[in-house]
Amino acid sequence: MTTAILGRPNSRGKIIAAAVELAKEVGPGHVSLDAVAHRAGVSKGGLLYNFPSKKKLLEAIVAYHLDKFENGLLEKTEMKQGKPDSVIAACVELYETDCREGLPPASGFLTALVENPDLLLPVRQFSRRLVDKIRCNASDECSALVVFLALEGLRCLSLLDIDVLTEEERYLVVGKLHDMARQG
Amino acid sequence: MTTAILGRPNSRGKIIAAAVELAKEVGPGHVSLDAVAHRAGVSKGGLLYNFPSKKKLLEAIVAYHLDKFENGLLEKTEMKQGKPDSVIAACVELYETDCREGLPPASGFLTALVENPDLLLPVRQFSRRLVDKIRCNASDECSALVVFLALEGLRCLSLLDIDVLTEEERYLVVGKLHDMARQG
């Protein structure tokens, strides 16, 4: 079985969702197994049946976020097959749609980081691959990297809950990023 | 007394330094008072004498990081009084020198966030003021904001320990940010 979130008796999915929501509400440092289990409508024993340790749960959460991001990106990229700057443009678009849909930040990452920084290793690997793809596909590597970093900035700031931009500013910036992605 | 880090019997400074280092080494979720006191070469009683609660300690740590950043920025800005784009340019330069000096990330922020997200309120306020200054002073607000976000991206990624750029890439990007800051 892959990292399938949607097993039939969808306890694993509910647990992961509960953990992510909790992280957002009580802060990434106060995500206890008890609280997660309670919010998921599952006993603690049940939680530990699905995820034999907290570490395993956090690994699953990281994988969940990564999968979601990767799928979103794939969807956006395969529409414009291989054209120059298609990867970085897809990144910008994905951020836009995530914003529009009011998609919450990937608070599970922080919870994992708090517990054990090593849990973010898959994130590093994923990001590195993404940067490579962006560079290979970019008409102007420099601009593309700047756009990538600005997006990471936007994402991280809202992840850390210190995003201070107004809607207007965000709109301006995303527009600019779009331009930079399209024409180097 | 202000938030003076350098009181004569420099216990407060040592404690804060110890906490920041610990956060980097054992992860932001495992910074206990005991561990901080031990590393600072101070008894736990002594720590609690200086900071009557963990929350107070974390507030001091946040203020410490903020002060350091603000001072660095002031130093860079006052050299080029009021010229257009001087603020955002100073941000880029500050990042550069911080990098060159191998300055570690502000790991105290994460520890504070873990404990209580509200502790980052001063960070939000500081950032908001900074964004305002950047905008007022920019020849092209849009470009300036993108540069700001890219820098935040760089800082946050290394803060979260998921920075994946090579030295070469970082060099390229910073150069580009410099250009963008200077000429819109």
Place this chain on the structure above:
DNA sequence: ATTACTGTACCGTCTGGACGGCAATGTCAA
């Protein structure tokens, strides 16, 4: 006498995780 601690002992709380149990479902032989 005040300041700035040290050192020890202690308390209440929370947490991860181990464990035994248990109902429902599936499997398979008679």
Place this chain on the structure above:
DNA sequence: TTGACATTGCCGTCCAGACGGTACAGTAAT
């Protein structure tokens, strides 16, 4: 068809350890 057994998925309790914080007696320097 039925009864016996195995597996799955989960419940609820218990526990040892760690943590934040308190209390307090002592001390060395100013």
